[in-house]
Amino acid sequence: MKLSRLAMMGSPIPQYLFLLMACCAHVAICSFIENSTDKLSLLEFKKTTGDPQQALTSWNDSTHFCRWKGVLCSAKHPNRVTSLQLQNQGLLGPISPSLGNLTFLRILSLSTNSFTGEIPPSLGHLHRLQQLNLINNTLQGRIPSFANCSRLEVLGLSNNQLIGQIPADLPHGLQQLILGSNNLTGIIPASLVNITALFVLGFESNNIEGSIPGELGRLSGLQYLYMGGNNFSGRFPLPILNLSNLINLNAADNGLTGDLPSNFGNSLRNVQLLVLGANFFRGHIPPSLTNASDLYFCDISRNELTGVVPSSIGKLSKLSWLNLEINKLQASTKQDWGFINSLTNCTELQVFSISVNRLQGNVPDSVGNLSGQLLYLYLANNQLSGFFPSGIANLRGLISVALNGNKLTGVVPDWIGSLGNLQKVALSSNFFTGEIPSSFSNMTRLEELYLDSNHFDGQIPPILGNLQTLGVLNISDNNLHGSIPKELFRIPTLREITLSFNNLYGPLHTDIGNAKQLLYLDITSNNLSGNLPGTLGDCDSVADIEVGHNAFSGNMPNSLGNITSLQILNLSHNNLTGSIPESLSRLQFLEQLDLSFNNLEGEVPTEGIFNNITAVKVDGNHKLCGGPVELHLLACPVIPLDLSKHKLSVALKVVIPVAIVVSLSIVISVLLFLARKQRTESISLPTFGREFQKISYGDVARATGGFSRSNLIGQGRYGSVYKGHLFQDGNMVAIKVFSLETRGAEKSFIAECNALRNVRHRNLVPILTACSTIDSEGNDFKALVYKYMPRGDLHNLLYSTQGSENTTPVNNVSLALRLRIITDVSDALAYLHHSHQGTIVHCDMKPSNILLDDDMVAHVGDFGLARLKFDSTTNSNSTTSDAIKGTIGYVAPECAGGCEVSTSSDVYSFGVVLLEIFIRRRPTDEMFKDAMSIAIFTELNFPDKVLQIVDPQLLQELDVCGEDGAQVLQSVLSIGLCCTKTNPNERISMQDVAAKLHGIRDAYQ
Template sequence: MKVITTVQIVLVLMTCTEPIVICGLLYRNETDELSLLDFKKAISLDPQQTLMSWNDSVHFCNWEGIRCRVKIPRRVTSLNLTNRGLVGQISPSLGNLTFLKFLFLDTNSFTGEIPPSLGQLRHLQAIILSNNTLQGRIPNLANCSSLKVLWLNGNNLVGKIPADLPQGFRTLEISINNLTGAIPASLANVTTLRSLHCQYNYIVGNIPKEFAKMLGMLSVQLGVNKLEGWFPEAFLNLSTLTELSLAYNYLSGVLPFNIGNSLPNLQVLRLGSNLFHGHIPCSLTNASKLYLLDMAINSFTGVVPSSVGKLIKLSWLNLEMNKLHAHDEQDLEFMTSVANCTELQMLSIYGNRLKGHVPNSFGNRSTQLQYIHMGLNQLSGSLPSGLANLPNLIALELGGNLFTDALPGWLGSLKSLQILALYNNLFLGSIPASLSNLSQLVNLELSTNKLDGYIPPSLGDLQMLEVLYVSHNNLHGRVPNNIFRIPTISVLWLSFNQLDGELPTEVGNAKQLMYMHLSYNKLSGDIPHTLGSCKSLEDIKLDRNVFSGNIPTTLGSISSLKALDLSHNNLSGTVPVSLANLELLQQLDLSFNNLEGEVPTKGIFRNATAIHIVGNRQLCGGVPQLHLPTCSVMPLNLTKHKHSVELKVVLPVASMVSLAIVVFVLFIWRGKQRRKSIAFPSFDSSSFPIVSYNDLARATDGFSKSKLIGRGRHGSVYQGKLFAREAVAIKVFSLEIKGAQNSFIAECNVLRNVRHRNLVPILTACSSIDGNGSDFKALVYEFMPRGDLHLLLYSTCEDENTSNHITLAQRLSILVDIADALEYLHHYSQGTIVHCDVKPSNILLDDEMTAHVGDFGLARLMIDSSTSTFADSASSTVAFWGTIGYVAPEYATDGGQVSTAADVYSFGVVLLEVFLRKRPTDNMFKDGLNIAKYVEMNFPDRIVDIIDPELLRDLRSQEAPMAMKENCLGCLLSVLNIGLCCVKTSPNERVDMQEVAARLHGIKDAYLCEHQ
């Protein structure tokens, strides 16, 4: 036997003189080679030519990405093709690589399923297939007894987490897939598991209690699933745990009081966007290794533990959007304590219920702070001077508080600042010129304060500024030229100020400008034609100014423009045809100017609901739905003849008529001092002539009951079809009722001189006699197809063509419309007009749910705060001034004295009613309890218990993201707080409509911005 063996060895050595042919066979395993070639065949694209070396001329152990064991026979132990751009499927033949230990195919474009054959590889220790587009289910890997790491994140896998995993398992990473179902309890049997990463899936149900067995666990990441139930106390047994991420689930309950003692090695704790409540456990500060603590968007209550300063390694503290409170200096001690967290970079307590002054010591030692978010609280006083000691501060967000005093000049020393958000506060004084030193500033938000003075021209030095919000202040002077020289400026909101002068022609330099809002100022002169050079503009609002001249035709070259509002100015000339070329234009408002000529019929002008042109009496043509008169065409020779007639005949005749009118007015002036006079609104007889009783009778089928759409205290309202209009609303006064005559006079006098998009537009009037020879008086309004706000609030879903669901955004918009109308009546019209009867039935809604205030039968035009120009003795009773439930309390004690503060009170009641959907005359309001006191008793902690259940269902909808729900709740609290400011018992304590409108606009803009 020994001889044979020796002979055999000799023969082998002899044959090895041809090493390529025979010796290679000892080192080459045909199964492994064929398996790898099958894998190559399944690759459809190899952009980096990674697999070029995979051929017969090279031993497969030397192929790119292949590693083999040293022992003979050579077998593949590692296949590593990470980030090679490979496209194709993973071949099932890899299941034949029986000695494979490491399979790394991550960051490619593999498709199809993970081959079940991988479950046969007993030597496999790590599978990393992350960041591909693999689909299907995770195969059964229970037989891979050596498997320690499984990373499958970033694919499109479905199904459940495998119930059984190898005993030697260490890390499971299957994040960002479409896995569904529950976490199997059997996973807890893998006691050597170190990391569990399953976030960004659709895993549902409770976290298994059996997880207590996983004593070796170091990292648990189960965020962004649909896990529910209470905080899993099983995790408290994992004393070695360093990272616990349960964010974005539906977990609830209170945190264990001893969580910090049970998890002393915890470094990362993410619990944000869940349903946790109760206090933040003080023991949490015993987890001294914590560097990231995120508990945002829950319902935590109580105060922030003052011992938070013990977490000296903390770099990220996020407690925003909870119900944490602070009522005194002691409750805010954590702000002093946090100075000990010298490594802290981000602090957010945004959207809580913190009151009081921020201590000046805040920020003294936390020099690493980069992000501070403390907005949407009730913090007050001056800005803490300790902020000046934060050289690395990038973002300072304090909006939605009650900070007062002037903005300090030291803000300009925060050289790293990129975001400064101080909107919705009570800051006074001017904008510090030192802000121009913030060379890195990107966002500057100072809207809705009480700032005055000029906009510093030096802000133009901020060459990285993108967003400038300073609307709703009392700024005056000109818009600085330098602002438009900032190359990055994209958002410019300067609305609701007192800015005057011309808009600089330099506006054309702002090539990146997307939103320009300059509404409600006193800007004058021509709109610069250079505005057409701002090719990125999407939204232009220049309404409520005193611009004159023509609309620049260059606006038609802004191809990105989506909304253009030039209403309520003194613009003249024709409507530029070039605007019809703007394909993206969705809203165009040119109303209440002095435009004339033909309205185009192409582009946006084809959609009558997308354009607003009312208040321009000389316009003609357009699409039929606009109901404009036809444009007349006059030959040239007739035009010259017409001019000649005007000069030789018309002008002298006009002069004589004018003289006669003056004499006539002087003749009857004394008589008018002793009797009431009826002043009709100024109508354009060419487009809608004065109507007679017979016209109105025909329009309403003889005032048929079938046409009756409403009744008021002084008359009835009918729907009718008059002339070319589809529908009008005709208010017929019942003159036999006491006060009806005065109501007609009052409404005519008020509506003669006012015009606003949120007032019900009056079309014409009728003062005649009816078929019986009796006095007849009526007013004709635009028909509002959505009816009134009372109908919208209290109609049932069974009513035909009505819907009982009103979204939060719709309610906000309605209240903003009402506030704008009352602000106009109180502050912007000719004299101060007090409506005297603000209530839901007097608020009408058009097709687009825009609200219009109507019924001015009780309105009074005030020369000053104590005088009414046409009040009479019959109107001095308290009952006359408004409607029960909406009447201000001072009317019962002051003898019915008219004031704008009474309108504010009525508006506040309407606001509360809109969000509670509960009438102020509800049976529950008795024994001294009214809707105002009811809301105040429950504000803010129990507000969800009293708001309209419709809104509550939206807040609790499982489909809406948690951040959106919290944003809705914050919005509700802000709006109801405004309502409570309006219904103060003392008129002197109430805010005025200017402040109400400004704050509601700010809340609406912020809410819509978050939900776009």
């Protein structure tokens, strides 16, 4: 007020007052800028981030930004963001560079989302940043410089698609550097050894090469060192032994050579997990290893180790997992076998494998004193002799036992039936004699039984038909006689039966038609006779039928042409008569057909497989005629036609086709002219096998509100998904718009169109139409329109949370609902794999691709990575593509590098999803690292500790439903384990899975 009056009176204002006023104004402006900068940066982040799960709904003007979900502000500096944690929120798109303006930020965690693009270099200017966690996304490009982040302690970038080398200018204060499961190359930078504060260092599953620098031994505080799955070479660096605090060491799957250091266990006394498998280590197992008394997980398999297993191995009393398989370890004397006696001290041992070594002689009886928790005992492919190891009778908890590939003799004892938990028994390639014990039928959980290549005699016990979970039965190459018991064909889960090279006789029972899940039948080289039953055609899932070298007679059943999945049919060296059924020529997937050396007659078909001369064998059938000229058969007799029929034939064969060709040429020319004339309005729809309503680019734009972000419900690698009203019926639809500027997007569109061309199934997301045209600017435009699924996806159902700090799922998903969902998904995959006209491999099975309608019926969607097989000249069960990646955590081991995919790889992904649904842990959970996975975790706790690992929410329900619910969980997780076998050939088919799940679900309801 006084200043105003002085001014009005014309009195001069002192200079210091002007200076004071200017300073106050400056402070006010700076304060305003500081208060608004962080908020604007967060809003820019929200603007560029896809949010299909609506995780950022609280980020609005009605709430102060310091109370937004995931945001934490400083107490000393109000309105300055110090922490942004939005892990596992389903966020999509690139990470906004605006986060680099949050200059007070100390913690940034965006892990387990679907962020793409490069890591913004602006994050490297956050000089207060202490923790950066971007694990489990699909980030690409190189790792930017973080040299200016001098306070950075945690840098987590694993499970992405990053390339280039490990940066050489990392901050020296780093404590955790986590870079595993990327595509990093080059060598370990020498500067890494200057980061003396490191206690976690992980760069496993990359392409890093060279030798492991011995300088890493200077990192005295290092506790966790993960180097497996790279291209390292050279010897094991001795300076690593200086890391006396090391707890976990993984250097598996490299090219390391030389001997393991003799003082290994003396130096690394605190090591608990040691994984050195799949290298080229030679020499003996260091006896000092037993001084690492805390070791619980030891895998030194797949090397070239020699000598004997140290008899002091039992000092490792905490061992749970001991894998020594595929080496050159020896044992022949009682002293050599002392390690078995010693292992009895390891009371927590669950997995022990010493298969594929050079063990000789009898298995000591002390094997029966091994841990009562032992689940897996693998002694296969050695040189063991003597009788069946009697000590195994005491191991009542065994799930799997493998003694195959040895020289064991005598009978298999009846007491084997008392091991009621066994799911797999492998006794093949020995010298066992006597009859097959009928007590096998007591193993009610048995899924695989291998007795082939022995000297068993007598008959196949019909009581084996009681094994209602048996999937694989192999008793080939023995001395069995009698008929094939019809009871075997009544096992609902039977998918492979191999009885070849025996002395079986009599007919093949008509009950074989009951084997609906049968994929492989081999009864070659027996004395079977009679007619082939027509019910064989009821085995509509079978892919390979081998019945050659028997005495079958009569006509070939026409019903064989009904087996649309058939790939191989061998009926050679029998006494079959009559003609070749024409229906065989219509089998799209038939790849090999051997009808040689029978008494067949008549004309050989010329269509289908008969066009492929290398795939058909008909030698030794002297009454056959005609067929493709390459078969060099005599021409069939010509039946004369009367003149009028001859004239009609000429008209049908010559005149009419010529007229049709001319007409078609004219029509095609007109259509091409019209298409060029009206390109801006035309729509090129893929052929889906049924009539679709045509839509234009304008229709799609209007339905999505001009592709408004408010209608965006999902965003992925190749495009975005919008909701909108497209048709006059007013129903909501989901429109997938492909980003054609993204490499691979057009290929994804084509893949999805091909996959959905003729599919019809209640558990697949229904496609309504497609649009392939140009947009308003003349650019190519492609979109697919699906039925809208209002209940979202399975990932959201399992993991949606409330509040920024609450990480507990809010959805209480009942056991019954989980059963319904996983059964629906199994039906969809079984249809894609086995019931469709061509095998479809989904390639990206995960919870976010399982959508739910109003009735909570599950629908499988997103076929952008799908692979099809319609060509009968290639293998329908597998396909190869370097571009296939799938999703980390769900990709099968054999195709994780982007190589071979198959129906088996889909089965693996399904198995992971199944385990995830009932355990409610993502396969990328922090606990699943190194050699641990969700499948191994389940295996180690199955069956006795199942209730300790399942979703705690289910336990409340089990208090009501009691033992029935617990049994259901055990049965379901068992299916998941069958699906996630490491070897693709050991996994069950989706048809088997679907059948089992239906049985479990129906019984529980």
